[in-house]
Amino acid sequence: MTARQTRLRPGVMALCAAAGLSVALTGCGGGGDDAKSAATTAASSAPAASASPADPDAATKAAVLASYTSMWVEQMKAYRVASPDGTKLKDFATLDALSAFERDLAHMKNNHTVIRGELGHQPEVTALAVDVKLPTATVEDCIDLSKWQTLDTKTNKPIPLPTAQPLRYVATATVERWDNNRWMVTEYEPDGTRIC
Template sequence: MARLDQLGWHSSRAFPALLALCAVLTTACTSSKGTADEKSESPASTVSAAPSKSVSMDPAEAAKAEAISAYQSYWTELPKAYAVPAIEGTELQRYTAAEALAKAQAGVANLKTLGQIMTGAPVLTNPTVTGAELDKKTPNVTISACLDVLPWKVIQKDTGQPAPLPSSRATKYVVIALVERWDDGWKVLKSTPHGDQQC
């Protein structure tokens, strides 16, 4: 029987420890621009149409929305990697860096060693910015959300049988992430589960 501790699951919470240091959900989201276009009408015979007007979102709020979108995309791409398991073929590296990427790579390696995959995906809800340092050289935000890992299953690849999990595990709890804005976009540096904080 595969050892779940090798995969990094806490015996009391049954959540990969590799995710504890990961820096975002269940629905695929692209980066939000945070604007609403209101195209002005112009006669069909007019050669030069009036330029489109837009209502700009406050820059700080736009930045927070982009960070949340990146976190959501992280939680879309991570299950894809664990379902193979392989980082290649996913956009995980687009949304992660530092500890988050290293832990994802370690998780993929552990799954391969154990002959396991993960099916389904966790459900991330109510991602909310709880802290922001947008004036720093490298802007960052802290995001708190609720994560439901019950739909995310560890499967033995050769048999298709689910791996046994501790009955006392927490399956829905608060996760807190640190996300930074790099030159090529927002990156999740880590995402820490708080199994003692149910949501």
């Protein structure tokens, strides 16, 4: 694996901008029942691999989506408390994706914000290359912020999203199958200009 250059994600900037954060529209978190709700929502909103029974890649697509969805469950746990502690985020995200999430969490902690509510998803595998040295998949996800909320932990009051922030936008993830046969999210890029 080669090191990858990290960069700020536009989506994160817009989302956490409302909270004074460099938010990437990925999530910023809180705890308790909300964490269970987020896990349930993420797991139930992940569609089955968008493939017919005759699709020879159906099982691979399902594995990619399972890893991507697990990354989101762990990310939401972290964003609900503004910390990766106690999560398995590193089991599903690495390289640029993990670095971006860690930057979000640091901004959230510094600005005393967490995330509440639910984040909607509609992920699908849009590209798959398995017969190569490093198998890679592309996942496109329609992110829905309509039930998402950034909370100021000092005042316990919600922080509104920026007025220009779309409630639904496309995010793209690169997912790679590493030597341990585990699919890992290596890049995650929200795109607030692509409405879904």
